[in-house]
Amino acid sequence: MPHLITPTGAQQQAAEATMGLGVPGYAHPLVAPMEWAELTRPGAPLHWTVLNVANGPGARPDPHCLEASGKLRNAGARVLGHLDLAYGARSFGELVSDAHRYLDWYQVDGFYADRAPTEREALPEVRRISATLRALLPDGHLVFGHGTHPYPGYAESADQLVTFSGPWSDYRWSQVAEWTADYPPEKFCHLVHGVPLGHLEEALRIARWQGAATIWFTDRTDKHRTVDPFEALPGYWDEIVSRIGRGVSE
Template identity: 75%
Template sequence: MPYLTSAATGAASTDIRLGFGVPGYAHPLVAPLEWGELARPGTPLHWVVLNVADGPGTRSDPHCLEAAGRLRNAGVRVLGHLDMTHGARAFGELITEAQRYLDWYRVDGFLLDDCPTGRTALPEVRRTVTTLRALLGEGHIVLGHGGHPYPGYAETADQLVTFAGPWSDYRWSQVAEWTAEYPPERFCHFVHGVPRGHLEEALRIARWQGASTIYFTDRTDDGGRTDPWASMPGYWDEIVSRVGTGVSE
C-alpha cells in the first residue's frame, strides 16, 4: 500500500518520550497487585482504563471505585471502557454506559474500543465523541481502532490506538504516512507476546513509528482464548525503568 512506511524506515525521531496507556487490568479483587502497582509514584502513566464488566457494569462496584480513586488521587487519568463493536453498538447504549461511568467512578475520559476505521462510519463516531465531550466538560478521548483508520479520525479524538495485536505482527508492522502530520502524542500501540529479549526492539519500533503511548506485555492471548492485558507483564519493573528514564539507543 503506497501510504505505508515500514517500521525500519519510519521518519519519526527515536528521542520520543514514551509513557504507558494501560488497556485495563482484571477486576481489582482478581488483580490487586496490578492496581496497587499503578499508583506507585514515578510510574510514567498517561492513562489507565477501568473496565468493570465489559463496560461499567449494572451497579456501582466499591472495589473499582476505590481503585479508580486511588489512581486519580495519584494524578493518573482514569478512562472508562466503551465497546463500539466496530460500529454495531447503538448510540444511546454507549451514552448510557458513559453516564454510568461518570456517575459511579468519576472517570476522566473514555477509550472507545473496537472503534470503526472506515470513512463511512466517521460521522457517527464523531457524533458519539462530541456527545461524550459535552458530558465530560473536559476529558480525554481515545479511539481504539487497533489499526490505521481513515485519516479523518485523527481530528476527532485526543489519541488513536493504531496498533493492537501480537509481537509477531508488530515487529514487521508498517505505519501510515499520514500519521507523520501529527505529533507522537496522538498515537498509541498495544502489543502482547513481546519476549523480554525483544523489549528494546519493540520500544525502538514505537519511537520509529511515532507513538508515544504504549503498552507492551509478555502475556499472550493464547490463540484468542485469554485477555493478554488482564495482568501485569512479567518484566513490568524493567520496562518502567526503561521508559521512565527515557532510555534510548
C-alpha cells in the same frame, strides 16, 4: 529489521521524551489487586488506565472498582471508562448511557472507545459520539481503540488513536501509515502482547520510530485468543518502568 516509513529525528525525539504507558484494562480489582496497586507506584510513567467493570460500567456501582479507580485518581493518574463501540454496531443511546454511568459512579477522566470502526463511512456517527462525550466531559481524554490505522479523519475526533493492537510477531514487521506524520507522537498508542524481554528494547524503538508516545507491551500472550493478555502485569514490569523512565538509547 522492521520495514518502516522512517520519521524525522525530531519526531523520534518527541516520542522518546513523552513516552508513557496506557493500560488497556486490568482484570477486576479482586482478581488482580497487585496490578491495580502497582499503578499507583510513585514515578510510574502512566498516561492512562482503562476501567472496565463488566464490559462497560456494569448494572450498578462496584465498590471495589470505585476504590481502585479512586486510588489511581488520588495518585494523579488518568482513569478512562471503557465503552465498547463494537465496530459501530452499538447504538448511540447505549453508549451515552454507559458514559453517564461511568461519570456518575466512578468520576472518570475520559473514555476509551474500544473496537472503534476504521472505515470512512462510519466516521459521521463516530464524530457524533465524540461530540457528545466531549459535551459530557469537556476536559476529558478520549481514546479510540481501533487497533489498526483507521481512515485519517478519525484523528480529529479523539485525543489519541490506538493504531496497533496485536502480537509481537506482527508488530516487529509492522508499517506506519504515512498520514500519521502530520500528527505528534502524543496522538498514537500501540498495544502489543507476546513481547519477549530480550526484544523489549527493540519494541520500544519501533514505537519511537513509528511515532507512538503511549504504549503497553507485555510478555503475556492471548493463548490462541482464549485469554486477554492485557489483564495482568507484564513479567518485566519493573524493567519497562525503568526503561521508559530513563529513555531508550539508540
